[in-house]
Amino acid sequence: MKPSFHHKLVNSPLEDPCLFVRILREKRAIQFDLGDISRLSAAEMNRITDVFVTHAHIDHFIGFDLLLRALLRRETPLNVYGPPGIIACVAGKLKGYTWDLIAGYPTVINVFAFSGRRVSHAIFRAKKRFRREAGETRKSDGLLLKDPLFLVRAVRLDHSTACLAFSMEEECHINIHRDALIKRGLPIGPWLTLFKRLLREAPGDTSRELLINGKRYTLGQLADIAGITRGQKVVYATDIAMTAGNISALTRLARGADDFFCEAYFLEKDRDRALERFHLTAKACGSIARNAGVKRLSVVHISPKYSDSPETVIKEAMREFGG
Template structure:
């Protein structure tokens, strides 16, 4: 437990000297911070800020499922799956830091070349994580090209590729542009079981599914949601501005409450923003993604567990229930089955996707069947 050193708050009595606090996965714990709204402040006067991550499916529902996870006000994005990327601009693609590949069927991996070409001259590290065999697939892609124009003076792009299974990382590799993308062995990330990426502000979890081949489902969990109350900022005489992005990052990361934040010519303590309720916290959103799986008890249990309580679940709903046998033979879900899984997971919102092209012109039927079961 860390403590806050004695300081004078702008609202006397809101914080005692040496008040203890504890950042945790879903909320800051501080007796003063957890008090009720300031007098005269109602929930209707709260200025709700955007979540840390904004998800969007970039393709229409009969095309490749690709979920673009955009970090607002940051130069960063993630991808769940690596299918057709043409709808993304080059500016969006170069922001991608991590790609999570469900499996290596073409409609989930064909976007690799565009991703590579967009980032080839960036001095950065691009992470790709997926099921066993992903490293071999990336190596095969890279070996298909000639890299004689790359050398020690090239931009130092590094592809860090991790193969993951239920027991953890199976093999990790890296490919450096300056070494003509020759494969090198790498150390696996040190993360908890079931986790692919552990960041200060969020984590990405995975579950193994059966699609005839291994296929991964993913969930992004924000550790803390941070909102801004405009009326409380006004009481402190603080403007809305870009400084709030840094302040919210500090809260999500669990930084010390006596951390100072520059606001114009002023220095404001992080604790002052929390105690005055200018910044409030709550559970972070959960975004889940599941595609390409046969309807089986194990798959249903794995998706329901991964997506439990998610704000949004993006789930394949490829076939009408009248074609249930065909869906099973293709190792896919029907819209009804997808709706049942979403309901079992208790998600707030479910988005059906990855419709079979055999139903072109019948999209409304797929959506209706999904909605009836969700």
């Protein structure tokens, strides 16, 4: 199956971590973290509709101004998702400029802060000179964005401050085999929509049942009429304290990812420093990737301490990953 996303790291592993993901079927892109994004072209920035910010340390958020400037006349709103405090951070950035001449601009910025249980929404419109307006608050188990093509989920982790890690996952593809339906004398009808939904909700659960023309079937009994192709999955995680809770939550999020972008800020020999600075070591990064069964690991965010030999850090992570 053809991939639906194309991702590229904006900077080298020694620079600010930023991941740009283009959605191939649409003229649209998703951005993870907003550090120095000056290497993105104006056309690339213009495609960005949704930004997922792990936390607002300067190396992950200094690029907001550059993106804002690029989108200032765009009709399509910009959505920014981040940890608690992100709404105040965006409001603070917007307060740093004079906006007397933009009442005719169409720009709208939606900001969503995920607490771990709830998502709070605030709106900033150019026509209101970017004064903060309150949106709704909704409960969330981590699902931040449900797009017809993909889902973005977050987990809240700890990095002395709250920090989010994200997964971007294409919905699985379900193909109904018409020949198999006809062979078994099953009708084409609205039950197929429910059938597809049940398969999506719990792909491995064959015991769930549904009614077709008054007769009860389990999903297992209908297995031959559908083909399921798993969609592409990309996971992005950085600035994570090496706690047991963080490691197990991130391993769950990254489970089975095709591409896992993860920080490896320190070498294992500098573990004490990693604990002090709330970062992962390269060994911990590789071990999470291995335990999560990801296909490919890309190391991001290596401390400038290793600027002479960043490959040593990458090697340590890859050795532990075994990929």
